[in-house]
Structure formats: C-alpha cells, structure tokens
Amino acid sequence: MTENADTTTGGNTWRDLPAAQQPEWPDQEALRDVLAELESYPPLVFAGECDQLRARLGAVARGEAFLLQGGDCAEAFDAVSADQIRNKLKTLLQMGAVLTYAGSVPVVKVGRIAGQYSKPRSKPTETRDGVTLPVYRGDSVNGFAFTPEARTPDPQRLKRMYHASAATLNLVRAFTTGGYADLRQVHAWNRDFVRSSPSGQRYEALAREIDRALRFMHACGVDPEQFKAVELYSSHEALILDYESALTRVDSRTGQLYDVSGHMVWIGERTRQLDGAHLEFASRIRNPIGVKLGPSSTAEDALTLVERLDPDREPGRLTFITRMGADRVRDRLPELVEKVTASGALVGWVCDPMHGNTFEAASGHKTRRFDDVLDEVKGFFEVHHGLGTHPGGIHVELTGDDVTECVGGGDEIFVDDLHQRYETACDPRLNRSQSLDLAFLVAEMYRS
Numbered sequence: 524m525t526e527n528a529d530t531t532t533g534g535n536t537w538r539d540l541p542a543a544q545q546p547e548w549p550d551q552e553a554l555r556d557v558l559a560e561l562e563s564y565p566p567l568v569f570a571g572e573c574d575q576l577r578a579r580l581g582a583v584a585r586g587e588a589f590l591l592q593g594g595d596c597a598e599a600f601d602a603v604s605a606d607q608i609r610n611k612l613k614t615l616l617q618m619g620a621v622l623t624y625a626g627s628v629p630v631v632k633v634g635r636i637a638g639q640y641s642k643p644r645s646k647p648t649e650t651r652d653g654v655t656l657p658v659y660r661g662d663s664v665n666g667f668a669f670t671p672e673a674r675t676p677d678p679q680r681l682k683r684m685y686h687a688s689a690a691t692l693n694l695v696r697a698f699t700t701g702g703y704a705d706l707r708q709v710h711a712w713n714r715d716f717v718r719s720s721p722s723g724q725r726y727e728a729l730a731r732e733i734d735r736a737l738r739f740m741h742a743c744g745v746d747p748e749q750f751k752a753v754e755l756y757s758s759h760e761a762l763i764l765d766y767e768s769a770l771t772r773v774d775s776r777t778g779q780l781y782d783v784s785g786h787m788v789w790i791g792e793r794t795r796q797l798d799g800a801h802l803e804f805a806s807r808i809r810n811p812i813g814v815k816l817g818p819s820s821t822a823e824d825a826l827t828l829v830e831r832l833d834p835d836r837e838p839g840r841l842t843f844i845t846r847m848g849a850d851r852v853r854d855r856l857p858e859l860v861e862k863v864t865a866s867g868a869l870v871g872w873v874c875d876p877m878h879g880n881t882f883e884a885a886s887g888h889k890t891r892r893f894d895d896v897l898d899e900v901k902g903f904f905e906v907h908h909g910l911g912t913h914p915g916g917i918h919v920e921l922t923g924d925d926v927t928e929c930v931g932g933g934d935e936i937f938v939d940d941l942h943q944r945y946e947t948a949c950d951p952r953l954n955r956s957q958s959l960d961l962a963f964l965v966a967e968m969y970r971s
C-alpha cells in the first residue's frame with residue numbers, strides 16, 4: 524500500500540460529476556490542507572483484509588453464510604470510549620452467537636463502526652424557535668449543538684474522524700483477537716445483562732448449550748484455540764467523498780485502488796444516483812460495496828448498479844441492502860430480486876429493517892416500532908423463500924447501551940419512555956435487549 528490515488532489511477536474521476544449531500548465547507552484552503560494531511564496518513568485497514576471480507580461476502584451471496592451488519596446510526600467523537608466500544612462489540616458478538624447457533628449458519632460480522640461519522644440528511648437546514656441553521660451532518664462535518672459556531676462545517680473534523688476511527692479500530696482489533704471475543708466467553712458477554720432482561724435470560728440458556736457443544740468438540744479433539752479470535756470488519760457510508768478519496772490508495776500487490784478508511788463501504792439511498800459521483804467513486808475501488816435500495820428503486824436501477832459496480836459478476840463484490848419499509852417490502856422487493864437474479868448476477872441481499880420504518884412520535888422523537896422492524900425482516904424472508912433466493916443478512920442500527928429510542932421489544936419500551944435515554948444524534952437505534960430479541964427471531968426465521 525504505497526501510493527496515493529491520483530488522476531492517472533482513477534481515484535478522482537468522481538470530481539467531474541454531481542456529488543449529493545456534500546458539506547459546504549466555508550474555507551476551501553483549510554479543506555485542501557486537511558486533505559493533503561489525510562493523504563499522508565497510514566491506512567486504517569489493509570487491502571488484503573478487504574479482499575478477505577469480499578470472499579466472506581461471496582459466501583453470503585452464494586447462500587452459504589449470513590451477514591450481520593450493525594452499529595450506530597452516527598458514531599460520535601465523544602463516544603470513543605472503551606466502555607461504549609466494548610458494549611457495541613458485545614452486542615454484535617452475542618447476536619452473532621445466537622444467529623450462528625440457533626440459525627445454524629456461519630455469520631459474517633461487520634460493524635457500522637470506526638468510520639460511521641457522516642450523515643446524509645433530508646433537509647439542508649433545521650429551524651428551531653424561528654432560528655434556522657445548517658443541519659447536523661455528523662461529527663465529521665459539524666457539531667450537534669444548535670449554535671451557528673457548532674453547525675458551521677469545519678474540515679478539521681475530518682482529521683478527528685480519522686483519529687477516532689483509528690482509535691476505535693485499534694480497540695476492536697484488541698478485543699477480537701486478544702481473548703475477549705473467544706467463544707468460550709459466551710457467558711461473560713452476558714454477565715451484566717442476564718438478571719435484568721428477558722432476552723439476557725434467553726441468551727443465557729443458549730450460552731449454556733454453546734458451552735456444552737464446545738466441551739463436546741474439545742473432547743473430540745478440536746483445538747480450543749480455534750475459538751479464540753473472531754473476524755469483525757468495519758464499514759461505513761462512503762458519504763464525504765473528499766475524505767474517502769484522500770484515504771484511497773494504490774495497493775502495491777495489484778496496482779488497484781482501495782479505500783483504506785474501512786473494509787466495506789456503502790452508498791446510501793440519497794446518494795445512489797446512476798450519474799452521480801458516489802457511484803463513480805465506488806466503481807473505482809476494490810473494497811466490497813454495499814448499495815442501499817429504498818422503495819423508489821427500480822429493477823433497471825439495480826441492473827445498472829450491477830453493471831457499474833460488479834461488471835465481472837464477482838460474488839461478494841456487491842451487496843444490495845434493501846430498506847423498503849414493512850408495508851412495502853412484499854410489493855417492492857420481488858421484482859428487484861427476480862430481475863437481478865435473472866441477469867446472472869450473484870449479489871448479496873441484505874435487509875435493513877430500520878430506515879423504511881421511521882416515524883415521529885407525538886413527543887417529537889424520531890422512533891421505530893420493533894414490530895415494524897420485525898415485520899420488514901419477515902417480509903424479506905418471505906420474498907426470498909418465494910423466489911428461491913437467499914435472504915443473506917440484516918443491517919441494523921443498534922447500540923450496546925440501554926437506550927430508549929425504538930418502541931416495543933420483549934423488555935418493552937413505550938412511547939412515553941422515549942425521553943428517558945434518547946441519546947442518538949440522528950436516527951433511533953435498537954438497544955441491546957431489542958437487538959438480542961431480533962437476533963433470536965431472525966435465527967428462527969433462518970432455520971425455518
């Protein structure tokens with residue numbers, strides 16, 4: 524990984540095209556200085572790791588594995604703490620254990636983590652009490668506080684994003700390889716949770732079964748060291764193209780471009796224009812790519828995306844993350860899956876049951892009903908079962924903290940509870956208990 528991308532290698536071809544959702548940086552010279560500095564920074568991930576994830580996602584596309592992709596809606600600089608990172612990781616590990624054991628399927632684990640600092644928004648401004656300011660676009664761009672100073676885009680934040688991502692990834696790597704994620708720790712991940720929550724108790728029963736299975740395998744001669752480390756990859760929306768481009772490097776092994784800001788990047792629903800800069804950027808890099816498909820997506824859109832992003836029809840290169848809404852998934856998804864499958868492309872199909880199910884509660888909180896989330900996943904499974912295709916995974920906004928942002932779940936959160944711990948900077952996330960509930964229910968759907 525030696526050289527930066529330049530015009531001759533194609534890493535900047537997106538600059539000639541319209542780029543949606545980019546910040547209006549007030550000081551272009553300051554932006555240029557920051558980008559030059561970012562270009563000199565070391566990669567956050569290696570090209571070989573991206574290749575490995577592409578191979579794992581190939582198994583997802585072929586129907587041999589299931590993708591669990593989850594994490595914050597918007598990571599925040601002041602949440603880069605050991606406790607918060609560990610809690611998120613713990614939730615993903617517990618969900619992974621449930622899906623692997625109860626769903627009997629290998630699970631590819633990818634965090635919305637170590638780079639998910641930028642948010643596309645519905646409107647460019649926000650008005651409160653007659654005062655209008657630029658909308659919050661994520662910690663990589665501006666501050667959450669409703670003041671003109673905080674809301675002014677500041678390119679120095681891009682450097683903070685890099686450093687926050689590096690610190691997070693460093694801890695994730697330590698946790699996943701240093702023993703904490705050892706499968707023999709299935710009980711330890713639940714220790715703080717088992718007494719306080721029904722899903723924690725249900726998990727405990729499953730953990731006892733996993734324990735027994737591990738002891739059995741050990742007795743059969745399987746080396747327990749095999750359970751010690753877990754693969755967990757990073758992902759985020761490749762939104763701020765100046766940042767992603769500054770972290771795009773030529774892989775010295777192959778001469779190809781990789782965006783080394785994360786293992787997998789995705790293009791969001793608001794930036795997937797077929798003639799737009801985000802698609803052009805993603806088409807030039809070798810990372811595994813996700814594309815969100817909302818209810819307005821047509822089969823022609825999906826086929827063009829396949830043509831642009833996966834011309835070699837390589838399983839694992841392209842994952843479609845559908846987010847239709849519970850009321851539309853059964854109508855909108857079949858045609859997309861059918862036509863893409865008929866074209867011969869082998870993409871991964873993953874369900875994001877969050878983004879099509881958001882509504883505003885009377886209290887003004889943006890929220891989602893757990894039952895809608897579940898219903899969208901059910902619809903997703905029904906469609907794939909009907910077509911004989913593979914329901915390849917879920918993509919969820921979640922946190923390991925005990926927040927009250929989505930309503931419902933086994934340990935029920937009511938609309939009147941939302942104010943208690945509503946901590947998200949953008950969209951509502953499932954808390955740990957709701958995340959585990961979802962994992963159990965998805966595992967049942969997968970098995971049946």
Ligand SMILES: O=C[C@H](O)[C@H](O)COP(=O)(O)O
Nearest residue numbers: 596642643644645646949950
């Ligand atoms: O996470 C997704 C989007 O950034 C988010 O849903 C946009 O929210 P908004 O409609 O409040 O701008």
Ligand SMILES: C=C(OP(=O)(O)O)C(=O)O
Nearest residue numbers: 643791792793815846878
């Ligand atoms: C913005 C997001 O989703 P979408 O593009 O599907 O709206 C997201 O996943 O953060």
